[in-house]
Amino acid sequence: MDPSNPRSSIIPTVTERDQWMVESQVFEIYKVLSTIPQNAQSLMLELQRHNHISYLTKSLSHLPSSFSILDANRPWLCYWIIHSIALLGESLDYQLQHNAIHFLNRCQDPNGGYAGGPGQMPHLATTYAAVNVLITLGGHKAFTSINRDKLYGFLRRMKQPNGGFRMHDEGEIDARACYTAISVASVLNILDDKLIQNVGDYILSCQTYEGGIAGEPGAEAHGGYTFCGLAAMVLIGEVNRLDLPRLVDWVVFRQGKECGFQGRTNKLVDGCYSFWQGGAIALLQRLYSVVEEQMAEASQISPKSDGTSGDATCHFTHGGTGEPGFSDFKNIGYNFINEWRARDPLFHSIALQQYILLCSQEQEGGLRDKPGKRRDHYHTCYCLSGLSLCQYSWSKNPDSPPLPKVVLGPYSNLLEPIHPLYNIVLERYREAHEFFFAQS
Amino acid sequence: MSERKVSSEDSMSSGEGEEERVPLRERPEWSDVTPVPQDDGPDPVVPIKYTEEFAEVMSYFRAIYLSDERSPRALTLTAEAIHFNAGNYTVWHFRRLLLESLKVDLHNELDFVERMATANSKNYQIWHHRRWVAEKLGPKARNNELDFTKRILSIDAKHYHAWSHRQWVLQALGGWEDELSYCSELLEADIFNNSAWNQRYFVVTRSPFLGGLEATRESEVLYTVQAIMARPENESSWRYLRGLYKGATASWVNDPQVSEVCLKILNSKSNYLFALSTLLDLLCSGFQTNQEFRDAVEALMTSDLDKEDPDIARNVCSVLQHVDPIRANYWNWRKSRLPQTA
Numbered sequence: 201m202d203p204s205n206p207r208s209s210i211i212p213t214v215t216e217r218d219q220w221m222v223e224s225q226v227f228e229i230y231k232v233l234s235t236i237p238q239n240a241q242s243l244m245l246e247l248q249r250h251n252h253i254s255y256l257t258k259s260l261s262h263l264p265s266s267f268s269i270l271d272a273n274r275p276w277l278c279y280w281i282i283h284s285i286a287l288l289g290e291s292l293d294y295q296l297q298h299n300a301i302h303f304l305n306r307c308q309d310p311n312g313g314y315a316g317g318p319g320q321m322p323h324l325a326t327t328y329a330a331v332n333v334l335i336t337l338g339g340h341k342a343f344t345s346i347n348r349d350k351l352y353g354f355l356r357r358m359k360q361p362n363g364g365f366r367m368h369d370e371g372e373i374d375a376r377a378c379y380t381a382i383s384v385a386s387v388l389n390i391l392d393d394k395l396i397q398n399v400g401d402y403i404l405s406c407q408t409y410e411g412g413i414a415g416e417p418g419a420e421a422h423g424g425y426t427f428c429g430l431a432a433m434v435l436i437g438e439v440n441r442l443d444l445p446r447l448v449d450w451v452v453f454r455q456g457k458e459c460g461f462q463g464r465t466n467k468l469v470d471g472c473y474s475f476w477q478g479g480a481i482a483l484l485q486r487l488y489s490v491v492e493e494q495m496a497e498a499s500q501i502s503p504k505s506d507g508t509s510g511d512a513t514c515h516f517t518h519g520g521t522g523e524p525g526f527s528d529f530k531n532i533g534y535n536f537i538n539e540w541r542a543r544d545p546l547f548h549s550i551a552l553q554q555y556i557l558l559c560s561q562e563q564e565g566g567l568r569d570k571p572g573k574r575r576d577h578y579h580t581c582y583c584l585s586g587l588s589l590c591q592y593s594w595s596k597n598p599d600s601p602p603l604p605k606v607v608l609g610p611y612s613n614l615l616e617p618i619h620p621l622y623n624i625v626l627e628r629y630r631e632a633h634e635f636f637f638a639q640s
Numbered sequence: 641m642s643e644r645k646v647s648s649e650d651s652m653s654s655g656e657g658e659e660e661r662v663p664l665r666e667r668p669e670w671s672d673v674t675p676v677p678q679d680d681g682p683d684p685v686v687p688i689k690y691t692e693e694f695a696e697v698m699s700y701f702r703a704i705y706l707s708d709e710r711s712p713r714a715l716t717l718t719a720e721a722i723h724f725n726a727g728n729y730t731v732w733h734f735r736r737l738l739l740e741s742l743k744v745d746l747h748n749e750l751d752f753v754e755r756m757a758t759a760n761s762k763n764y765q766i767w768h769h770r771r772w773v774a775e776k777l778g779p780k781a782r783n784n785e786l787d788f789t790k791r792i793l794s795i796d797a798k799h800y801h802a803w804s805h806r807q808w809v810l811q812a813l814g815g816w817e818d819e820l821s822y823c824s825e826l827l828e829a830d831i832f833n834n835s836a837w838n839q840r841y842f843v844v845t846r847s848p849f850l851g852g853l854e855a856t857r858e859s860e861v862l863y864t865v866q867a868i869m870a871r872p873e874n875e876s877s878w879r880y881l882r883g884l885y886k887g888a889t890a891s892w893v894n895d896p897q898v899s900e901v902c903l904k905i906l907n908s909k910s911n912y913l914f915a916l917s918t919l920l921d922l923l924c925s926g927f928q929t930n931q932e933f934r935d936a937v938e939a940l941m942t943s944d945l946d947k948e949d950p951d952i953a954r955n956v957c958s959v960l961q962h963v964d965p966i967r968a969n970y971w972n973w974r975k976s977r978l979p980q981t982a
Binding site: 213214215216259260261262263264265267268269270271272273274277278281295296298299300302303306315316317318319320321323367368369370371372408409410411415416418419420421422448449450452453455456457459464465466467492495496498499500544545546547548551 | 678679680681683684685687688689690691694698702705724725726727728729730733736760764767768771797800803804807811829830831834838841842846874875876879880882883889917921924925926965966967968969970972973977979
């Protein structure tokens, strides 16, 4: 914080050296912004929609051989690209939609779940990606291409006695597996007590002394796993079991003076955490009453009441620990956005937008981790998802258009809003919800 | 969430140290196998322009995978496929089936994994496989695994997978004896290494030799307070200090070592963000302040900040809002939720 630190004569550690290098690059960019006239600033802060669309669309039809290392992640590539296009408010043409549905169907295992590519084993992460793509594409053909009965069977086979899930047959067990399984089951309306059983215990055991959530019990709190663990806990109606005040405190401290988020304490900023950490905060922003209840309990002193009460949380906080089978977890995802009434965000939304637009954006299209890194589809997806969260972070309901002052840069930067529990564009989620909840 | 970094180079290495790679279709030992091409359909999305070698190896892999051929040549083929794409979990899975069926000496497998990890260590599959092999080998693999993770951590001291693997080794195979000093060593090299702090917490809470948090608290608090005094801007040590009192809030609030270190840092008037935020948490948990604390906080309030507020917790929030503007919303919210009598 203080440049006149008397200890600056000490030899810097690896962490400090790496941090200072990134800071100087980032501040250089912000210095340029502060010294140019306002119209030039607006230009500098513009989201290069056209170039992003062009980068994404090209990749959908052609990827060079260097992508062979992602040959077992092709539904992910579909998701990163197609979700990004949807965030930008565009749709694929009919032929590409058709091709995407058919391709994903070739990744669908006859016994349920989606694999990383045709002929590979089904995997929970690529199942999550494929289902999110099909919902994003929308329409009867996409929805009915998902074999929900078989998918349910696959989820059950991945379920472990400790409450966690394996990513694939004999695969690793972690918080990511819990989230992808629960998210898919929730959005397709196949979530039940058997899938939920002990998930809360597993995720609880992953919350660390720092406050964030780790991949496995004992490991270090990490942005990606924190989003996964928190979202899964919300979806199963057990979020009140986490230590939420500590979780909030940990996650808000991940935003640094570079304006973006880091993934872990004392690590470098990375644009993708705009979604993982920003998404966790967006969820917490809708859980104020649960957080505040825990704070009041901790202080054992009755809190000052500011007259506000009853946000969206009341519908998905009961029943988690108490009466098993009582909680109405099937509607949690839907209620979460229907009873929005969010309060102010707990992070600095304008600062994060500044990092995304100035440090993560490549003018030629695509977004990246940080200056000096190359664009890729993963970072494009999660930087844009984070940007969307920022733009709607002050909205009182999920799809009312935000005021111009909360959107950094020209108002044309505005993206589509997302459902923060699933990271699916909101209107696409709504259509899918209507379809899958009409099914038994 | 998944492997995400795509190298910019188009070059694919095909195996190691090879002379001229002979295509499978020209190798006599493969002449009886009909390769199975990938069924991408007529108009796939995200089609990858595979090199000829990549496509061929994967086509032969599909053939033996579909016929479930458990043979030495199949094992060799999985190694080739993994060289092309270490992220293919199906190939790794089949390789494990082969290692079991063929009763292969798993020590050689460790070398194979290490070569793969050196080339591309940020990959779930490699580490999952390594864990599987070490589990099969049992306690005799312990030292080797601890050395292996040490080698990875000497290059990247915050390597998430390497730390997870090391924790698994300690829990499943043992080797706790030197772990606390290993953490100290890493923290001496880089006191900001949060992974090393996390590992330290793992050791003090789980090592069968240390007796848990309560038994280690005194010495750990001493260690951590020193670390804080040396670098008060280091969030890791502050979070660790708080962690040492997990499930023991009353001890945390009442331990003078905690409040004293806050006071010292506040009085130094530099790098006091975490001291202030810790003080706020203490106040919210019922910590009773005295004049010294009130003076220390008031001394941090710039003239433009405030008129007199009798509530120290409110003043702490005001200073935090001012000196930590990126979290202004958070401090504002904390200010609105203060316990009435603090």
